[in-house]
Amino acid sequence: MPLSASAPIRPLHLAVSIDRPGVRDAGPYVRAAQLAERGRLDFVTLGDTLGPPRRGESRLDALAVLARVAPATERIGLVPTVTTTRTEPLHLSTALSTLDWVSGGRAGWTVEVSGTEAAARHFGRRAAAPADLWREAAAVADAAAGLWDGCAPRSPQGRPVTVVDATRLLPRAAAARHADVAYVRTGPAPAPGAVRAARDDLHARLRALGRDPGRIVVLASLPVALYAAADAVALAELAGSWWADGVIDGFHFRPRDPDRDLALLVDGTVPVLQHRGLLRSFYPGGTLREHLCLPRPAHPYAAERRPA
Template structure:
């Protein structure tokens, strides 16, 4: 029995902004499930201004049709409420194709951009856990049927179906609710590096070692930073692979090697075979 085909993801941070639509389009045409967009609070080494990953993803949302879009948004230098809002907005703009690559920059220079100092390992893990948990609560703060659009009574929404989350984290609190309705996917797909130790909160876990032990539940994607031909060896070992080309030409070469897995859609959860989560407040 042959191994199931891999979900393919590709990091586009090495691709110039002007080439992003062509790069994402090539990956989409080749059947890739999603693209990721790395980021940093610091300027590029060249001194050029860095266009924030969420903005790049929003730009691609109207220039692609099926592929998932996963900007890296940082838990340590972004307000959790704004982070959750940005991702929900991306899911609406893309018709349900948003994902969140959880980033946790913790260098002195990086955190100095927001007036913070580096966290110890336990503090960093707790910060990431708190931000993921509150983002998920905020996405659920509007029930699916909160918008009623009752012309006869002039009611746009049912206020009883919009909820405060009243979250208390170690370093922040959020009352909520979100300022946007629930994302089309219910929950944006959350992609978490295995090194953060938060596999249980992820929809997709990124591992450097394909043999790494991951908690049951999330999909497992292996990082493939060189020798893309190795992706043929990983079918049946992991659920997906994330590739890291450094240019559009390199991406084109990788696309030629891809075994092909047509993107199912219409949402990224559909493509990855992930269920649409029940709203936590509606379930309660």
């Protein structure tokens, strides 16, 4: 049954991957981000590119690419993947703070670890198990947060948004501690029950740590392949129904064909959701935290700086 056109009680959040394996020119990334911005999506993501490329494939650094995208866009959030087992806290803090400043407060970062023990060791890490890698990721996130909080001048949005893929249990534990946004990945035939269960488990972990589940945005990360307008409408139906049923706070789309799928998403799926009152038609604020309805983190030294 079609969804009503009544105004939503809470916002529906949308993001999209602009990954393009093998592309070494920044131009296609800029155009993809501009298209996603036209659709008023919350943010775009770009995967980690520090690992060795496969034969015949070239890669660019995600942070550097999105720093190039920043001046060519105005409102959309920019979220590169950062592999913490290859990145020191000071470098991470400096690089992301720079992206946040050049974008006017639109930066985030997806926390990742090396995929294998061998890859971690290549970068000088001695972690022997996935749990150790994620404990190290948490330590890097803690250290980087401390550096951000100590920065003067501070980040335009207080602190760049932290994103964690919480599909698996080990990173879900890290997400419960650190994430502002969490992904739950699905396959081509997404099951709302499994996504809801993962979200409920994450919320329970947050409550156990004393965190408010209302302060985290949980997105279903879906692969999409859109071939015609009818596919775009069907995606809007799925997104609208999952959101209305309280399964998830929004979606992170992973296009199979970046050019074809993103265009149909922006020109087909988005207008249907906007027509039904489920998606905004403008950006109400300027920072990524404002897009996501997340509060600006309080400065830990604010109380000390108040005049007597």
